[in-house]
Amino acid sequence: xxxxxxxxxxxxxxxxxxxxxxxxxxxxxxxxxxxxxxxxxxxxxxxxxxxxxxxxxxxxxxxxxxxxxxxxxxxxxxxxxxxxxxxxxxxxxxxxxxxxxxxxxxxxxxxxx
Amino acid sequence: xxxxxxxxxxxxxxxxxxxxxxxxxxxxxxxxxxxxxxxxxxxxxxxxxxxxxxxxxxxxxxxxxxxxxxxxxxxxxxxxxxxxxxxxxxxxxxxxxxxxxxxxxxxxxxxxx
Numbered sequence: 001x002x003x004x005x006x007x008x009x010x011x012x013x014x015x016x017x018x019x020x021x022x023x024x025x026x027x028x029x030x031x032x033x034x035x036x037x038x039x040x041x042x043x044x045x046x047x048x049x050x051x052x053x054x055x056x057x058x059x060x061x062x063x064x065x066x067x068x069x070x071x072x073x074x075x076x077x078x079x080x081x082x083x084x085x086x087x088x089x090x091x092x093x094x095x096x097x098x099x100x101x102x103x104x105x106x107x108x109x110x111x112x113x
Numbered sequence: 114x115x116x117x118x119x120x121x122x123x124x125x126x127x128x129x130x131x132x133x134x135x136x137x138x139x140x141x142x143x144x145x146x147x148x149x150x151x152x153x154x155x156x157x158x159x160x161x162x163x164x165x166x167x168x169x170x171x172x173x174x175x176x177x178x179x180x181x182x183x184x185x186x187x188x189x190x191x192x193x194x195x196x197x198x199x200x201x202x203x204x205x206x207x208x209x210x211x212x213x214x215x216x217x218x219x220x221x222x223x224x225x226x
Contacts, residue, residue, distance in 0.1 A: 005188075
């Protein structure tokens, strides 16, 4: 049973470019969460999605960031016009529809140059 | 006051000893509590979940929860050098399981051979 999958594992973008991070939940999981870990800081919640629905986006920056979890395919975290402060590890987690435990993927390490 | 507080450490214990990790939280209505282990450069790995007051044991790990004191702890018996990592306490935000985990800054554990 494959775990949570994220790609790419490493992503380098120049300032002003767009970054697209993908996440496929564990088999049987329908809930997806995105977290960000800045260097020397803790994990911060960004957004909670179910298929075709954003449940809680209270941790998302107001501008440039968006997330989706379409009916088919992976969840996408999109960052437009990246700035150096966006450099961080972005983790996706998933949970089953009837459970509270969240399992994390390997993360995408974004570097903005 | 931070929502979830942990002593950053490092906590250093000799091999074979008991390591005790502590966490306090501010949201009195929180219902779900988790411990994750994170090795340097890796993603968080779920090691324990606890939902009721008291102790929960799983192998060498014991989680303890006291909702009245807003305190959750993790005991690691017979500590091994491979247990050296950062341990993250996470609390589900709110009175129902909203999916939003609030993480502490983590405690770094060093187990010395």
